[in-house]
Amino acid sequence: MDIAATDHLLSTTRSVRLKLDLERPVEDEVLADCLRLASQAPTPGGAETWRWIVVRDQGVKNGLGALFRQVGEDYLRLGLEAAGEAASSPQVQRMVRSGQHLIDVIEQVPVLVIPCVQGRPSGGNEELSVFYGGIFPAVWSFQLALRSRGLGSTLTSYHLQHEKEAAGILGIPDDVTQVGLLPVAYTTVPDFKPARRRPVEEIAFLDTWGTPLR
DSSP: OOHHHHHHHHHHOOBOSTTBOSSSOOOHHHHHHHHHHHTTSOOGGGOOOEEEEEEOOHHHHHHHHHHHHHHHHHHHHHHHHHHGGGGGSHHHHHHHHHHHHHHHHGGGSSEEEEEEEESOOOSSHHHHHHHHHTTHHHHHHHHHHHHHTTEEBOOBOGGGGGHHHHHHHHTOOTTEEEOOBEEEEEBSSSOOOOOOOOOHHHHOBSSSTTOBOO
16 A cells, blocks of 8 residues: 555545635546545444435536535634634635635536435434444545545535435435535646644544543
8 A cells, every 4th residue: 555645645635615616527436436435434333324425417516515505604704703803814814715715616516416315314422422423434534535526515515404305405315414515526726735734743632531542
């Protein structure tokens, strides 16, 4: 295994919004290959309860986009209000610009992918961790597979505030749970850089909480 290539993939798979190519078509076979790889992710009890809806139809994208925009606009507005003086910082402004761009163009993204889980969430932390833990490794594998082929994505959740309406648009049964929406497109740049992150020594502990990992 090429460790350098794997590490580069893992450290540069970004949430892509501004740099999605809205004009270049995304081939069916590329999406199918990425979903095949996603289906190799771990699945609790071998259940494979994940399901995927690949949306290309413009009318369907318009319907989902309206729900997405309604929630997204409010989210950004309230976030800026909560940020106070920090709202004018370059970092916050970059995040807002990126988020607003996706809200503005969501229906123009070539493909929207809706990851779903058969069943409805219930119970406490243990049950919920199994329910959602059965889909998110597959979602991440899908995003990594996209990245390795020159495509970008970002896992969003705005439309989930109107999950029932979205289910009606998509024809999703009542016993199936949507867990997000991924806009998928080729990227307008050939590569990405690792993000700035806190040192692992500050976020990982040894044996007990707060004990530094040396």
